[in-house]
Amino acid sequence: MGTDPTDTAAPRATPDEAAGDLSPWSTRPDPEAERRAKRMAVLRSAARQFNEKGFRATSMDDVATALQVTKPTIYHYFASKDEILFECVRLGLSQIREGTTGAAERGGTGLERMQAMVHAYALSMTHDFGICVSRTGDAELSPESRAKFRALKREIDDIVREIIEAGIEDGSMRSEDPKIATFLVAGAINWIARWYRPDGARTREEIADFAVQHLTRALAA
């Protein structure tokens, strides 16, 4: 049993000093990178099932069995179902934010930045966590998570609105009500998550490109 010398690992060099844990030697199977990888696997699997069956209709047993483990294993990595959902939408929102802020900070006219922004945003809506953002209603989160969720979504809306306002200011765009225009644009993009299918007639990129074309036409001066 325990006496079997399964010496599968590489030569274990005795760390000549307490050189921290950065040494590429040390323990082979990684300290906590594995933990993060497992957390990530849980989130991916959960997000996919949430998107398919809905959050409430997906039980923790569903999440666990999809990963071939049992429920308490999941709870070893996450405190609650709410935390899992929140992490999913947080990941989705940070991906969207990276894309949209990247577009906002690049050079060019407002219209050009808008084009880059729509492209990045639309692409995000075809990936698991982005879909999760669109499909998750405020009601499914705990009050605290809901507050953070709303704040993060609001950030995205603000970025979009600021780009539109900048475009109006520099004359490359026009709209009588940038606030409502923002909601309509965001709605068209968010809704992609509801109908996009990976095996559909169009690729992600084609959809994103078309969304850019269609949505900017409504605002171009």
Next chain:
Amino acid sequence: MGTDPTDTAAPRATPDEAAGDLSPWSTRPDPEAERRAKRMAVLRSAARQFNEKGFRATSMDDVATALQVTKPTIYHYFASKDEILFECVRLGLSQIREGTTGAAERGGTGLERMQAMVHAYALSMTHDFGICVSRTGDAELSPESRAKFRALKREIDDIVREIIEAGIEDGSMRSEDPKIATFLVAGAINWIARWYRPDGARTREEIADFAVQHLTRALAA
């Protein structure tokens, strides 16, 4: 008790013949109109709560107590929670369909019909049952209801797409992919249900008017 002659009704004329039940005399408190009114009250109350808290988070007790009755009373009028949700979305969808088909069948260019269609559709998304349509995911319905729900939604999409295609044909509109354009337009409109608040800065009509202006600009030739 029962001897109290509460003769609140109009003079009860003895029906001189078995003249059916169409006579405006006959029994005062109506035969089944009241039943329909009560069913409708249940649906209204349920829809509002579904929109506010979400379908799964709204219990049948919630629906009942909001109407100052108890659960079995609700089940006297509806067979299941699923039926209630389905009736809500059916009402919402038929309202949308009336508006959009009305627009499709009126005269004028494709663009003009599109304007009328967007206006009616957007208006529907600011009313209880329309909001219900937008917020209800396929996953919350039973398999049978889900199939019907999808078929009805598909009808709406078809109407929108046909208007767009007609507009392209008559030269009043242009788009490289009417199918995806339909989804983007429908998405922008459906999403209204997610952010519209009756006490917001804009009235329903203002929002609908602006949606017309914004969304048709993306497709006008």
Next chain:
DNA sequence: ACGCGACCTTACCCGCGGGTATACTGGCGA
């Protein structure tokens, strides 16, 4: 060697909520 701690299991708890069995009431027709 030994024990400790990370990890994963089996087995369980318990509240919530959809739905029901049953019984009471009041009004209408005969």
Next chain:
DNA sequence: TCGCCAGTATACCCGCGGGTAAGGTCGCGT
């Protein structure tokens, strides 16, 4: 005056699912 039926209530059932208690195993550092 009797019974029937629509309508409503009280009290209950029970399965589902989030979350936990407690124990086993493996691999590491000492």
